[in-house]
Amino acid sequence: MKIAVLPGDGIGTEIVAEAVKVLKALDLKLEMETALVGGVAYDAHGHPLPEATLKLAKEADAVLFGAVGDWKYDKLERQFRPEQAILGLRKNLGLFANFRPAICYEQLVGASSLKPELIAGLDILIIRELTGDIYFGQPRGRRIATDGHFPGAEEAFDTMRYSRPEIERIAHVAFQAAQKRNKRVTSVDKNNVLETSQLWKDVMVEVGQQYPDVELDHMLVDNAAMQLVKAPKKFDVLVTGNMFGDILSDEASMLTGSIGMLPSASLNSSNQGLYEPSHGSAPDIAGKGIANPLATILSAAMMLRFSLNQEAAALRIEAAVKKVLEQGLRTADIYSEGTTRASTKEMGDAVVKAL
Amino acid sequence: MKIAVLPGDGIGTEIVAEAVKVLKALDLKLEMETALVGGVAYDAHGHPLPEATLKLAKEADAVLFGAVGDWKYDKLERQFRPEQAILGLRKNLGLFANFRPAICYEQLVGASSLKPELIAGLDILIIRELTGDIYFGQPRGRRIATDGHFPGAEEAFDTMRYSRPEIERIAHVAFQAAQKRNKRVTSVDKNNVLETSQLWKDVMVEVGQQYPDVELDHMLVDNAAMQLVKAPKKFDVLVTGNMFGDILSDEASMLTGSIGMLPSASLNSSNQGLYEPSHGSAPDIAGKGIANPLATILSAAMMLRFSLNQEAAALRIEAAVKKVLEQGLRTADIYSEGTTRASTKEMGDAVVKAL
Ligand SMILES: CC(C)[C@H](C(=O)O)[C@@H](O)C(=O)O
Numbered sequence: 001m002k003i004a005v006l007p008g009d010g011i012g013t014e015i016v017a018e019a020v021k022v023l024k025a026l027d028l029k030l031e032m033e034t035a036l037v038g039g040v041a042y043d044a045h046g047h048p049l050p051e052a053t054l055k056l057a058k059e060a061d062a063v064l065f066g067a068v069g070d071w072k073y074d075k076l077e078r079q080f081r082p083e084q085a086i087l088g089l090r091k092n093l094g095l096f097a098n099f100r101p102a103i104c105y106e107q108l109v110g111a112s113s114l115k116p117e118l119i120a121g122l123d124i125l126i127i128r129e130l131t132g133d134i135y136f137g138q139p140r141g142r143r144i145a146t147d148g149h150f151p152g153a154e155e156a157f158d159t160m161r162y163s164r165p166e167i168e169r170i171a172h173v174a175f176q177a178a179q180k181r182n183k184r185v186t187s188v189d190k191n192n193v194l195e196t197s198q199l200w201k202d203v204m205v206e207v208g209q210q211y212p213d214v215e216l217d218h219m220l221v222d223n224a225a226m227q228l229v230k231a232p233k234k235f236d237v238l239v240t241g242n243m244f245g246d247i248l249s250d251e252a253s254m255l256t257g258s259i260g261m262l263p264s265a266s267l268n269s270s271n272q273g274l275y276e277p278s279h280g281s282a283p284d285i286a287g288k289g290i291a292n293p294l295a296t297i298l299s300a301a302m303m304l305r306f307s308l309n310q311e312a313a314a315l316r317i318e319a320a321v322k323k324v325l326e327q328g329l330r331t332a333d334i335y336s337e338g339t340t341r342a343s344t345k346e347m348g349d350a351v352v353k354a355l
Numbered sequence: 356m357k358i359a360v361l362p363g364d365g366i367g368t369e370i371v372a373e374a375v376k377v378l379k380a381l382d383l384k385l386e387m388e389t390a391l392v393g394g395v396a397y398d399a400h401g402h403p404l405p406e407a408t409l410k411l412a413k414e415a416d417a418v419l420f421g422a423v424g425d426w427k428y429d430k431l432e433r434q435f436r437p438e439q440a441i442l443g444l445r446k447n448l449g450l451f452a453n454f455r456p457a458i459c460y461e462q463l464v465g466a467s468s469l470k471p472e473l474i475a476g477l478d479i480l481i482i483r484e485l486t487g488d489i490y491f492g493q494p495r496g497r498r499i500a501t502d503g504h505f506p507g508a509e510e511a512f513d514t515m516r517y518s519r520p521e522i523e524r525i526a527h528v529a530f531q532a533a534q535k536r537n538k539r540v541t542s543v544d545k546n547n548v549l550e551t552s553q554l555w556k557d558v559m560v561e562v563g564q565q566y567p568d569v570e571l572d573h574m575l576v577d578n579a580a581m582q583l584v585k586a587p588k589k590f591d592v593l594v595t596g597n598m599f600g601d602i603l604s605d606e607a608s609m610l611t612g613s614i615g616m617l618p619s620a621s622l623n624s625s626n627q628g629l630y631e632p633s634h635g636s637a638p639d640i641a642g643k644g645i646a647n648p649l650a651t652i653l654s655a656a657m658m659l660r661f662s663l664n665q666e667a668a669a670l671r672i673e674a675a676v677k678k679v680l681e682q683g684l685r686t687a688d689i690y691s692e693g694t695t696r697a698s699t700k701e702m703g704d705a706v707v708k709a710l
Pocket residue numbers: 083086087246547548577
């Protein structure tokens with residue numbers, strides 16, 4: 001079982017080091033190889049996703065990813081910016097199915113912006129299509145408008161697109177995930193405005209007929225953004241396209257107040273996957289040893305479950321994380337009075353001890 | 356001063372009736388003419404935006420709009436669905452500038468999903484571009500894919516587009532609005548992925564140079580969806596495109612917990628405008644006389660301010676609304692223990708009395 005370890009920028013190195021420590025503490029035969037990605041890769045090799053890094057990722061069974069990005073790369077041409085590495089990995093590995101759980105841990109209810117009764121016990125799973133939509137749709141670019149409000153003016157454009165098989169495969173992922181949960185899928189689109197959304201909805205309905213045990217409903221994206229705030233616990237599995245999923249999954253994870261706890265998985269059709277925390281590279285706290293490594297450690301657990309077929313080991317890690325929370329250990333982002341402040345390293349060590 | 360009154364579907368008739376009552380109680384020369392729009396117009400004339408209604412709206416100085424939509428029209432072909440009326444009005448009247456304030460009234464802090472300290476005193480203004488973007492971008496439709504992941508498969512597509520002058524004019528609206536407020540503009544885009552967003556950001560920066568007294572910053576849409584939950588009070592004016600604005604303005608208004616209080620205005624370049632509550636047609640409570648008319652009454656106040664140049668009258672209405680809240684009157688959606696429950700009509704009467 002080969003893992004490509006790509007720590008990336010900012011706090012990436014620190015949090016990935018703890019996840020690697022946890023993986024090593026398991027009695028599994030894991031081969032791990034590290035490579036540069038993101039801004040540090042650009043600095044060293046002139047590209048955020050160097051050939052060698054991509055090759056390593058392709059050959060591995062799974063990628064453990066930290067985070068990429070730093071303000072100092074903001075001025076680069078877009079193709080060289082750190083985020084392009086993550087888009088390139090998704091595209092080249094065909095990682096079309098993104099799993100973003102939004103879970104509120106009992107001990108961390110207080111960290112949420114929301115009133116405790118609205119958020120306690122939250123456990124929703126957002127499934128975002130990750131290789132299609134306006135993210136990758138061609139054509140795109142700048143040109144002189146020949147129609148519209150200002151013919152003759154400079155304009156920029158992008159193309160939102162989804163094909164039937166692209167929607168079908170993510171639908172199956174969502175329905176199958178719901179079968180293991182509370183058997184409800186909410187498909188989010190904007191079918192009252194977009195052609196793409198109308199096809200999305202049609203295909204969801206069709207695929208849904210193959211899953212009579214799962215209840216399917218549809219919600220417009222603007223309404224979904226509201227319902228997540230109003231009554232997040234009403235959702236079970238929320239499935240949506242790449243663009244809407246980007247927005248809604250981030251909204252949902254922030255609702256918990258503890259985004260430092262939330263892992264993610266991005267899978268292709270052969271269960272090869274990329275695993276990364278839901279939060280970013282946080283350059284403002286990089287190098288200080290205070291970042292929360294738990295989202296990355298929980299991402300490693302998802303990796304064991306989805307790509308390496310090691311459910312038992314995944315459960316061990318998840319139980320260990322719960323245990324350190326029960327022990328009262330907290331990194332700065334989730335600290336509250338009466339708990340014990342821990343550094344990144346102390347948190348990783350505590351998880352290893354709790355295994 | 357001529358007002359086209361378009362109550363629409365669901366609770367539209369009830370709430371608009373109260374706003375009209377309030378307008379009539381002012382000592383202004385207002386000519387009001389009512390017409391059908393939305394599902395009721397489809398039922399009567401076979402189209403959600405009949406020619407006569409559009410003509411009336413075009414000739415008026417302002418449109419007072421209720422709400423459109425009902426589940427019973429869900430099965431219609433998209434071009435006949437009630438929402439098409441609102442899209443048609445925006446397009447035909449060139450209503451490119453949508454103002455959506457998200458305000459949390461002191462007395463209603465408890466209605467929010469958010470903890471009181473995060474929401475008390477909230478006063479942000481979302482400015483959404485309303486006639487461009489993927490809402491209206493051509494080409495769009497269904498076809499057989501010739502490239503992408505599944506060449507040969509059926510696909511649907513839409514085009515996101517913005518031209519430089521379209522972005523410039525909404526930028527000016529945002530900066531000028533900020534000058535009358537806290538002098539901060541946050542422009543929201545997805546420039547790390549979209550060509551359209553890169554042009555959006557570039558133009559915002561350029562136009563911003565003409566407003567040295569206003570501070571401009573940029574935020575990615577996924578991050579904006581998070582920051583609205585985490586610290587909504589950090590925003591002053593948030594300006595964004597049609598699609599992102601649809602999502603973020605609804606998220607922001609739901610944060611307040613009292614979307615029944617929030618008005619909106621949609622203006623064209625000659626200050627002709629359409630005024631409507633931020634909430635929808637709520638067919639589930641239509642006809643029961645319990646809907647909150649305050650958002651519509653406050654929309655009428657915005658109409659007096661923006662399109663009819665009657666600032667004093669607008670202020671009178673706004674003060675009257677504050678007064679009825681202070682008196683403890685509440686419709687069902689904002690009711691809490693210790694306050695007095697009021698029907699739609701009682702609420703409208705109370706505002707008239709408080710004028
Ligand atoms: C970095 C960026 C391109 C990326 C996205 O928009 O998909 C990120 O926001 C995410 O959600 O993983």
